[in-house]
Amino acid sequence: MLTSAQKQLKDIFFCPEESNFYAYCLETLVLNHCMGSESIIELGSGDGSPVIKSLLRSRSNGVIHGFELNKLACEAANSKIREYGLSENYIIHNRSFFDSVRPQATYLVSNPPYLPALDNKIYQPLLHGGIDGITVTKKLLTLDYENVLVMVSSYSNPEGLIDYAITKSYYTSNFIVSPLTFGYYSSEPKVKDRIWELQKNNMAFCSNNIYLLAGVLFTKRHKAKTDISTELVQVMRSLA
Numbered sequence: 001m002l003t004s005a006q007k008q009l010k011d012i013f014f015c016p017e018e019s020n021f022y023a024y025c026l027e028t029l030v031l032n033h034c035m036g037s038e039s040i041i042e043l044g045s046g047d048g049s050p051v052i053k054s055l056l057r058s059r060s061n062g063v064i065h066g067f068e069l070n071k072l073a074c075e076a077a078n079s080k081i082r083e084y085g086l087s088e089n090y091i092i093h094n095r096s097f098f099d100s101v102r103p104q105a106t107y108l109v110s111n112p113p114y115l116p117a118l119d120n121k122i123y124q125p126l127l128h129g130g131i132d133g134i135t136v137t138k139k140l141l142t143l144d145y146e147n148v149l150v151m152v153s154s155y156s157n158p159e160g161l162i163d164y165a166i167t168k169s170y171y172t173s174n175f176i177v178s179p180l181t182f183g184y185y186s187s188e189p190k191v192k193d194r195i196w197e198l199q200k201n202n203m204a205f206c207s208n209n210i211y212l213l214a215g216v217l218f219t220k221r222h223k224a225k226t227d228i229s230t231e232l233v234q235v236m237r238s239l240a
Ligand SMILES: C[S@@+](CC[C@H](N)C(=O)[O-])C[C@H]1O[C@@H](n2cnc3c(N)ncnc32)[C@H](O)[C@@H]1O
Pocket: 013, 018, 019, 022, 043, 044, 045, 046, 047, 048, 049, 050, 067, 068, 069, 070, 073, 095, 096, 097, 098, 111, 112, 113, 114, 126, 127
């Protein structure tokens, strides 16, 4: 029998530490560099709090189109958006990002599903990132957006992801890293077991209770001035 707190965690993604860090990355790496005319789209808005926080703190008054598959999360997000008077700035579509006709955008942003597990039978199936955690993020990098801000975990084959980004003509143009403690979703035994397997194969870097999460801005090669992929790999491997 689930307690109501556990049920809520299973219904809508809830990890304030991670969401707040995503909000900070959005504000610092994207919104503070937008002049207002840039359009932004988002995969996986959750309860909307990261984008709402970053919009309230930044100078940006552009429009962000978010796509969120989870109906309950979408309803929670829309109610927060109304509460903060941001209905003109943040529009959430209750549809799959990949199956939708998406508006043109200069930035694609996401704290994507990145939990590694052998299949998606985990607490929240929509947080499954494939067997090494980067399946959804890789798919985002195939869509040819000029700038992609994604959250990258040190336990989800970060080097594989950076190598993949390079094959898709992306440079790492900026990143911010924070240590996070394993939370409710990443501590699920099935996920943890997979992380230890990846660690044995040098595809996950973490200690017993800490991993690193990076907000990484990938930019198409012809637009990026510098590539700091090597520095990012070094940082992500620092818990090896
Ligand atoms: C790690 S959570 C991030 C939520 C929120 N952005 C945050 O940081 O608090 C990932 C979100 O992506 C959603 N999601 C997964 N696959 C999706 C898809 N194909 N289209 C739209 N949303 C998706 C999940 O339901 C989940 O809410």
